Amino acid sequence: MCFSSTPRGARLARRLCGTRLDAWGIxxxxxxxxxxxxxxAELCANAVRHGHVAGRDFHVLLTADPATCTVRIEVSDTRGERLPRIPTAPPDGDGGRGLLLVEALADRWGWSPRATGGPGKTVWAECAAECAAPRDLIT
Structure with missing residues (x-):
């Protein structure tokens, strides 16, 4: 889905991901x-905060693989020159902990250029999930 590159868009993306997970039996x-x-939520917040380009949205793709009981989150933004990286020094203030959380909670994560060939990047993460009945967990 496509979301406005605003805090409100990030909140909506988080809520829709939660709703989809529940529908899949998680x-x-x-x-x-x-x-x-x-x-x-962290990947969407980063897309808004660090990947924002005026007038351009960010995209979220949520998929589940029932064979491996894995959920994959892909968040694409249009700012390719700002690449994700784990901070090497302790974050100051209230920000800078998002990727540390992703690193700690996800089984794998990374980034790649946008698959559509447009400007920007896709940051993805994979997380283990409880397996639902195969008919309930659909990509």
Whole structure:
């Protein structure tokens, strides 16, 4: 889905990810739901804060693989020159901890140029999830 590159867009993306997880059989309040929702919230917040280009939206793709019980979050923005990196020094103030959380909670994460060939990058993370019945967990 496509979201406005604003704090409100990031909140909406987080809520829609949570709703989709619940529909896939990863219920609200479960550890897997909380982890995936937090990781998606951090990636969306980073897209708004660090990947914002005036007049351009960010995109979220949420997929689940029932064979491996893995959920993948992909957040694409249009600012390719600002690449994600883990801070080497302790963050100052209230910011700078998002990727530290992603690093700690996700099983894997990384980034790549946008697959659509447009400007920007895609930051992705994969998280283990409780397996639902195969008919309930659909990509």
């Amino acid at each position: 219920p609200y309040g479960s550890d897997a739901h909380d982890v995936v929702t937090l990781v998606s």
